[in-house]
Amino acid sequence: MRSRPTPVIELQDIHKSFPVGTQRVPALRGIDLRIEPGEVFGIIGASGAGKSTLLRVINLLERPDSGRVQVAGADLQGLDEAGLRQARQRIGMIFQHFNLLASKTVAENVAWPLKIAGRPEAEIAPRVAELLARVGLAEQAAKYPAQLSGGQKQRVGIARALATRPQVLLCDEATSALDPETTRGVLDLLAEINTELGLTIVLITHEMDVVRRVCDRVAVLEAGRIVEQGPVADVFLHPREAVTRRFVLEAEHVDEGDQLADYAHVPGRLLRLTFRGERSYEPLLGEVARRTGLDFGILAGRIDRIKREPYGQLTISVSGGDLPAATELLVERGVHVEVLR
Amino acid sequence: MFALLQSMDWAEIGLAGWDTLLMLGGALLFTLILGLPLGVLLFLFDRGQLLAAPRLYALLSLLVNVLRSLPFVILLIVLIPFTLLVAGTSLGVAGAIPPLVVGATPFFARLVEGALRGVDRGIVEAGLAMGASTRQIVWQALLPEARPAILSAATVTAITLVGYTAMSGVIGGGGLGDLAIRFGYQRFQTEVMVVTVALLLLLVQLLQMLGDWLVRRYTRR
Numbered sequence: 001m002r003s004r005p006t007p008v009i010e011l012q013d014i015h016k017s018f019p020v021g022t023q024r025v026p027a028l029r030g031i032d033l034r035i036e037p038g039e040v041f042g043i044i045g046a047s048g049a050g051k052s053t054l055l056r057v058i059n060l061l062e063r064p065d066s067g068r069v070q071v072a073g074a075d076l077q078g079l080d081e082a083g084l085r086q087a088r089q090r091i092g093m094i095f096q097h098f099n100l101l102a103s104k105t106v107a108e109n110v111a112w113p114l115k116i117a118g119r120p121e122a123e124i125a126p127r128v129a130e131l132l133a134r135v136g137l138a139e140q141a142a143k144y145p146a147q148l149s150g151g152q153k154q155r156v157g158i159a160r161a162l163a164t165r166p167q168v169l170l171c172d173e174a175t176s177a178l179d180p181e182t183t184r185g186v187l188d189l190l191a192e193i194n195t196e197l198g199l200t201i202v203l204i205t206h207e208m209d210v211v212r213r214v215c216d217r218v219a220v221l222e223a224g225r226i227v228e229q230g231p232v233a234d235v236f237l238h239p240r241e242a243v244t245r246r247f248v249l250e251a252e253h254v255d256e257g258d259q260l261a262d263y264a265h266v267p268g269r270l271l272r273l274t275f276r277g278e279r280s281y282e283p284l285l286g287e288v289a290r291r292t293g294l295d296f297g298i299l300a301g302r303i304d305r306i307k308r309e310p311y312g313q314l315t316i317s318v319s320g321g322d323l324p325a326a327t328e329l330l331v332e333r334g335v336h337v338e339v340l341r
Numbered sequence: 342m343f344a345l346l347q348s349m350d351w352a353e354i355g356l357a358g359w360d361t362l363l364m365l366g367g368a369l370l371f372t373l374i375l376g377l378p379l380g381v382l383l384f385l386f387d388r389g390q391l392l393a394a395p396r397l398y399a400l401l402s403l404l405v406n407v408l409r410s411l412p413f414v415i416l417l418i419v420l421i422p423f424t425l426l427v428a429g430t431s432l433g434v435a436g437a438i439p440p441l442v443v444g445a446t447p448f449f450a451r452l453v454e455g456a457l458r459g460v461d462r463g464i465v466e467a468g469l470a471m472g473a474s475t476r477q478i479v480w481q482a483l484l485p486e487a488r489p490a491i492l493s494a495a496t497v498t499a500i501t502l503v504g505y506t507a508m509s510g511v512i513g514g515g516g517l518g519d520l521a522i523r524f525g526y527q528r529f530q531t532e533v534m535v536v537t538v539a540l541l542l543l544l545v546q547l548l549q550m551l552g553d554w555l556v557r558r559y560t561r562r
Contacts, residue, residue: 059470061466085472085473088472091470093471095463095466097463099467100467101482101485102562103485103486112471112481112482115481116481146561160471
């Protein structure tokens, strides 16, 4: 049993509501969250689920009505104005719409947090050059944001967020304004920063694909509550809640209802097999068929990766042969078997 | 036509032109110095902004509205005691500058408030997330981001001031507008009217061109 490290972010029973007219509408309803050092933690939810508010509670841009916020061992709510400003310098943040200063060059934008922190000019210039090189924008230092593409703007945002060497990076829908290819580039950069700097990353998104690519763990937020959380592979491959299933299916561009209706005329039983790790590449099905006399047809399937771990998920129809023996054999080999029909 | 232009008192016109420039320059300088901070405070005190203070905002806002609703000619007269106090005289160019400043400052402040509202809220949020103080956000982000809009506001204010200077004749302020009224209108010297109006038009054109050039120079979109 692995000992639990001290979390770098710990939220306890966070409640937050906003005034709408004469009433208060709850946005967060009792959130508990522990995020460990060095992990990439995803928070997924539909718009209005409260994920944006939740992310802003972590650096206290939104003050919760009740509950405790601890980041890197500091009790943020207990700090005075100056203390909170210093704590925020150790928490980087990037935004959906980048929020760069249009009137300043790329280099000046990246220098801004260092200026805020009161670093000497002699220290700022080399640090900015180093940061721009890291995000691959050394050539663009003298340009203005308007002259950059969306992906480049987000790279500037990332360089700016890293300037003060924060322990935590908060990502507010960082790729939602980008096209798929650019999104991949930005997510790869985030993953790289996470591994190389050991930085803890918290990202909010409405796309399961973003979670699948970079996150270690994920929490699913619905109507201000965390309804499901765990390692991404577990949540992605075996979603328990309806809302989670919707996000997973959306990522695979399929509709569960349609799918089962399509197979109505397929004879025999329907199984969903889930393989994880290197096993995904083994010729397991053939062996099972040979040894148990089972006939199978593949109806749907997908082999991909969750972060670095390969996985496969097949929907198959089976008939004849010894089904219980086949199931036992599959389970023995570490395949997760789900009977759909 | 040529004879007509020769017969005109160019020295008088030159003096009036100089007075207009002095009134404009002096009044604009103080208007910008006073109006910019007032505009920034209006912006910051508003609901949902960095220093949100609804009562203070309501008070400042009322003061600005009162000054803006008074016709300038009335302001000139009402302010005579105040002008005597700050300028030592209520006459001439020096006597015209205080009421011009009092008349234009609330106008400019409102335009500055609007210019700051035009800055993306995300910029303020980014600054807060980096641990910036309100002062740092104002100086290092809001004012640079709003600079083109503020320059444009200053241009509009300068041109409005040119219009106001024409009324300073009421207190013997002098200037081109005053000349146009006294000679062109009251003494039926149409050619003086035409020349002074042409000169005022030229001044407004030059101010607008200068303003547009400054706005372009600082726009990075």
